Amino acid sequence: MTKLIMVSTTAALLLTSGVLTPQQASAANGTPNYEVKFNLNPSIVVDSSHNLISSVRSQFSTGSSSKAYRVQYMDTATGALDAQGWSDRIRKKSSDSTHQLQFKKRYPITNGDITGALTTAANDGLNSSASGFEFQVDWTFSKQTLSVQYEKDVTVSGYNGSGLNAPNLATSQTISVSNAPSQLKNWTSSGWGTTQLNNSFIYGPIDFKRYEGSFDDYDLDIEVWTILNAAKTGTEDIVEASFKADTLSEATSARTDLMNLLTTKGWLVQSDVLKTSLIMERYAPVAPTPDTAAPSVPTGLAALATSSSQVQLGWTASTDNVAVSGYDVYRNGTKVGTSSTAAYSDSGLTASTAYSYTVIAKDAAGNVSAASNAASVTTLASGGSGTGRLYYTINGSTVSYLEAETVTSKTGTFTQATCTECSGTANMQTANGSGDSDANYLKYDLEVTNGGSFYIYLLSQGPDGSSDSFNVAVDSGSNYQVTTGSAGSWAWKKPSSSISLSTGTHTLYIKVREDGAKVDKIALTKTSSTPSGLGGTALIPSAR
Numbered sequence: 001m002t003k004l005i006m007v008s009t010t011a012a013l014l015l016t017s018g019v020l021t022p023q024q025a026s027a028a029n030g031t032p033n034y035e036v037k038f039n040l041n042p043s044i045v046v047d048s049s050h051n052l053i054s055s056v057r058s059q060f061s062t063g064s065s066s067k068a069y070r071v072q073y074m075d076t077a078t079g080a081l082d083a084q085g086w087s088d089r090i091r092k093k094s095s096d097s098t099h100q101l102q103f104k105k106r107y108p109i110t111n112g113d114i115t116g117a118l119t120t121a122a123n124d125g126l127n128s129s130a131s132g133f134e135f136q137v138d139w140t141f142s143k144q145t146l147s148v149q150y151e152k153d154v155t156v157s158g159y160n161g162s163g164l165n166a167p168n169l170a171t172s173q174t175i176s177v178s179n180a181p182s183q184l185k186n187w188t189s190s191g192w193g194t195t196q197l198n199n200s201f202i203y204g205p206i207d208f209k210r211y212e213g214s215f216d217d218y219d220l221d222i223e224v225w226t227i228l229n230a231a232k233t234g235t236e237d238i239v240e241a242s243f244k245a246d247t248l249s250e251a252t253s254a255r256t257d258l259m260n261l262l263t264t265k266g267w268l269v270q271s272d273v274l275k276t277s278l279i280m281e282r283y284a285p286v287a288p289t290p291d292t293a294a295p296s297v298p299t300g301l302a303a304l305a306t307s308s309s310q311v312q313l314g315w316t317a318s319t320d321n322v323a324v325s326g327y328d329v330y331r332n333g334t335k336v337g338t339s340s341t342a343a344y345s346d347s348g349l350t351a352s353t354a355y356s357y358t359v360i361a362k363d364a365a366g367n368v369s370a371a372s373n374a375a376s377v378t379t380l381a382s383g384g385s386g387t388g389r390l391y392y393t394i395n396g397s398t399v400s401y402l403e404a405e406t407v408t409s410k411t412g413t414f415t416q417a418t419c420t421e422c423s424g425t426a427n428m429q430t431a432n433g434s435g436d437s438d439a440n441y442l443k444y445d446l447e448v449t450n451g452g453s454f455y456i457y458l459l460s461q462g463p464d465g466s467s468d469s470f471n472v473a474v475d476s477g478s479n480y481q482v483t484t485g486s487a488g489s490w491a492w493k494k495p496s497s498s499i500s501l502s503t504g505t506h507t508l509y510i511k512v513r514e515d516g517a518k519v520d521k522i523a524l525t526k527t528s529s530t531p532s533g534l535g536g537t538a539l540i541p542s543a544r
Contacts, residue, residue: 041239103180343403470517
C-alpha cells in the first residue's frame, strides 16, 4: 500500500488562534453550523490493513470497531457539475438498507467573510427559504468553504438491504435525476442539471471506515478512505478527523485545542488534502478510444432486373473492427436507400432503362467505406405481371436462401411491402381478408445441381395474434402446409416433412392458404436445422 505524501505549508503554524480569523455569520440568509476537519498522517496513524492504530483509538475513545461505507460521485465526463461548484454523492452505510443522496453546492469563503459567502448563495436562490437545504462552514487546516447541501435517504430497488451495495450507472442516473433539488436541475438554465445528471458517470466507488469517538465533549469522527494512488497502480489512505459545532466561537476554541493536540502527537498533516478533488481526478471515466476504422469495401455487387420497374441487388458483406451497421445504396450516384443486410430491392423504376448502382458500408461511429464496384443493369420492357424466367441455382450441399420478393412470377393478391426489419427491406404478403386460394401464389424457378430431400423454410408471420399459413408445393405436386409465426414475430417455419427435389429444373410455389400471411425469405436445405435471424445472403437468380 502506498501512503500519501503530504507537503507542509508555512501558512498554518499559528496553533493557538488558528489559521483564519473568520467573522460570525449573519442569520439573514441562514445560520450555518461548523465542521472542523483535519487530515492525519496515514503513514503514522493507520496500519497495513487500513485500520487506526491503538494509540489514536485510545486518545479519542473510538473503540476498535468501525462502520463501513461505500460512496460514489456522479458527474459528466468533463466534470460539468464540479465546474459549477456542485457535487452529487451517493453513499451507503453497510448496516443501513437505504442510500443517502447528497447534493452540495460549495462557495469559497475569503478572509473569513462567511456573511459574504451566504449572501452569494442567497443571490443564487440558496437561502434559508430553500426547502431541504442545510448550511455548513467546512473549516480545514488552511481554508473555509460554505457548503449548502441537500440530503435525502432513498430506497434503491435491487440495491437495498444491508451491505455495501452501490447502484449501477443507469440506476445512479435515475435516482439522481429523481431526487435532485430544483435549484440544481435548473442551475444555469432550465433543465441544465437534469441534462448533466442524465449524462453523468460514476466516479468511484470508494470504501471508507468511520471510527466514532469524542474530543472536548464533541462527537469526533475519524475516517479512513482508501483511494487509488496518483499512478492508479495501487491505493493510498486519506485519514480525516472531524467534529461539528453550532457556533463559530465554539468551533474556534475546540479547533485550536484539537490542532495543538494533533501537532503535539505528531499526527497532524499541516496542509489540506482535497479528498473530493482527488477522487474526481483519479476516478474520472476513461474516454473510449474513438473508432476511426472504416468497414471494408463491399465486393461482388451484382444487379438483376426482376421486372420492368424493379432491380434486385446483392453483394458480399463487408467487415469492420467493431461491426457493420448497414449499407447505403446509390443509383446513378444518388443515394436511394439503406439496407442492414447484403441485399437490396430497388423499385419504382422506368421500363427499359439503364441504371448503375454502387454500395457503401458504414459503422455506428460514422465511418464509411469506399464505394463498391459499379453494377449496371437495364430494367425489363413493360408489360406482364412477372419478371420473366429467373432461375435460382440450388446446390444441395449448402443452405440456399431466396428473397421472397425476387419472384419468377406471381398471381392473385400478393403484393410487395416495405419492411425495415426484413431481409432486403421488403416482404411479400396478401391483405388480410383478400381471400384464400391456391390461385394466389409466388413462383420461383429452380435449377437444382445436387438433388435430394429438401426442407423448405419460410421466414414468415401472420397478420394477427394467431398464426396463419401458406401452402408450399413443387411442380405439380401436393401442397404442404407451413404455419407462420404470430403477428409481430418473424419465425422460420417449415412443412412437417421434407420435399424431394431431383437434380434438374423445378418450380417452387408459395400459395395463400390463409390470407394476410407474410413471407420475407425462403431457405432450402437438406438438414432439418432451423435457420437463425435473417439467414444467410440471398441468391441472385439468373435470367434465361
